[in-house]
Amino acid sequence: MQEARADDAHACRVKHLGEQADAWHKANHLTEYVTAVRDRATSLPPGQGRTEIGAWLAFADAHLQHLTESVSAPKLPTPPKPSGDDLKPFLGHWSP
Template structure:
């Protein structure tokens, strides 16, 4: 049977009466012949008394109720029904607690994901800034070299050698302009959509795939 979703197994068992076993002549003869034979001490016979056993769910006041001269089983039925109800209520409380725990965990995971995205974006901006600084230093060194190269080129007489130097300087000047961040527009970089592996370093143990 089920009580608020909790399965409770309900078994009705027949009690047995125990009595002293009176050995038969055959048993006595066999025991005398073979030392390994043991004559039972008691006999068990079915009685008219019944016993009800419950299993499944959280135990509260009991799991078994038996007939007795002081309290027949039928007078204990209300207690049995109450126990089944308590187990159902406990199961429902547990289910609701698990649902709430899962909801809270989901909220914590969503907050962790939002924070990880913010940290990822901040880290990306920092790396972009550092990359720009490194590019600016390279461009500055190249610009200094180009100034020296122009000074040298000015000393060359007109002719093939100077034309080749001018072609080279034209390309080199364009290259420096392309890599120098100061020549480009300064603005916040566009943050690419992070992949799962991008967020892992910022999730503090959370999975990027779900609340687990």
């Protein structure tokens, strides 16, 4: 059971690592997109369209700030206490 708990904790951390990597890729992808929109907006003439894009950019910048803060300081998660069902994949032919 001790080995099964350790294996479950490891699997939980590996899953979390993948989620962190996905969030990092998403933040980078969105950053590239927002940068492209910002570059395009500088060529627009003053007016409502440019004002609307400015509001959108402010929203996007705030959202990206939140995303980058959450991915810039990854933490090792503390796995939750596993249930018997959580341990089944790690017990082989044994029952929890």
